Amino acid sequence: MSETVTRADDRLIVALDLPNALAALEMVDQIGPAVGFYKIGLGMLTGGGLALADELKQHGKRVFLDMKLFDIPATVKAAVSGLCQYELDFLTVHGDPHVVEAAASASAGLPTKILAVTFLTSLDRGDLDRSLIRPGELADLVVDRARTAFVAGADGVIASPHEAVAIRALPEATGKLIVTPGVRPAGSASNDQKRIATPAEALTKGADHIVVGRPMWQSENPRQAAADILASIRNI
Numbered sequence: 001m002s003e004t005v006t007r008a009d010d011r012l013i014v015a016l017d018l019p020n021a022l023a024a025l026e027m028v029d030q031i032g033p034a035v036g037f038y039k040i041g042l043g044m045l046t047g048g049g050l051a052l053a054d055e056l057k058q059h060g061k062r063v064f065l066d067m068k069l070f071d072i073p074a075t076v077k078a079a080v081s082g083l084c085q086y087e088l089d090f091l092t093v094h095g096d097p098h099v100v101e102a103a104a105s106a107s108a109g110l111p112t113k114i115l116a117v118t119f120l121t122s123l124d125r126g127d128l129d130r131s132l133i134r135p136g137e138l139a140d141l142v143v144d145r146a147r148t149a150f151v152a153g154a155d156g157v158i159a160s161p162h163e164a165v166a167i168r169a170l171p172e173a174t175g176k177l178i179v180t181p182g183v184r185p186a187g188s189a190s191n192d193q194k195r196i197a198t199p200a201e202a203l204t205k206g207a208d209h210i211v212v213g214r215p216m217w218q219s220e221n222p223r224q225a226a227a228d229i230l231a232s233i234r235n236i
Contacts, residue, residue: 009230011203013064013179015039015213021048025055030222034230037089039064039211053086064090064179064211068117073102080106080114088112090156090179095145097152104153113156113177116149118142121160121182139163147172161197161205168206180207185215185229199229203236 014035016024021044028038038056040049040063053063065088069076076093080103083091088111093103095116103114118141119128125138133141142163147170149157156177159167164178180202202210212229219225 009034009233010037010062011209011233012199012226012229013037013039013209013211014216014226015041015066015181015211016052016217017041017043017213018217019047020044021052021055024052027217027222028056028061031216031226032223034223035226036060037062037064037209039066039213041066042068050086053088057087062089064088064092066090066092068092068094069103070094070096070099073098076102077106080112084110084112090115090177092117092158095149095154095157097148100149100152100154104155114154115156115158115177115179116146116152116154118145118149118157118159118163121180139166143167143170146170150176156208161202161207164202164206177208178206179209179211181211181213183210183212185212185225185232199233200236203233 012035014031016027016038018024018027038061040053044052053065056063065083069079076099084107090113092115093099095118100116107114128138139162142159143166146157146159146167150172156179157167158179158181160182161180164180167173167178183197183199183202185198199210216222216225
């Protein structure tokens with residue numbers, strides 16, 4: 001893996017949803033120095049995900065560890081305390097207040113920002129019905145969940161671009177982060193995401209960071225794909 005030169009725009013986070021750490025590092029090299037922020041998800045955990053996080057940090061990259069932790073408070077606190085040793089930039093937990101409070105307590109005073117998951121961007125109202133989630137418009141439930149997470153101590157939330165405007169308008173959102181997955185460059189397939197937007201749309205709606213995965217690592221030229229996304233958001 002080559003050394004990082006400069007980070008052009010850390011609003012773009014590339015999701016390294018690849019089979020293992022070696023494949024991920026190869027992708028980072030292909031993309032080059034224009035991208036300085038990478039997401040490591042749960043699927044990478046058994047493929048060397050934590051070692052990958054450490055390697056990326058040693059080369060000056062920022063790291064978003066997307067574990068979506070959920071458990072009793074004592075277990076969440078222990079897990080977050082252990083993960084903070086990697087000096088992660090972002091770490092996700094589910095947005096339930098007891099989970100957020102435990103995670104925020106464990107990361108207090110440390111560089112790691114705790115981001116709460118509202119509802120996964122792969123879900124729609126029908127999915128919530130099957131999970132016995134209370135009635136209501138999905139967008140309204142996302143905003144309510146974001147508000148609760150902020151009050152519980154979250155540094156930010158994960159939410160689709162479609163809810164970003166309403167979340168940003170919350171008084172509780174002042175000084176908080178909004179990170180949006182489900183971002184697809186114009187013309188890209190939606191795959192398993194149901195609430196998507198282009199990079200420019202997501203940032204215009206209030207997102208601080210956008211997460212792009214498949215359109216990047218499925219590209220024949222990941223470096224050019226990154227350059228195209230960065231060009232599309234340059235003036236936003």
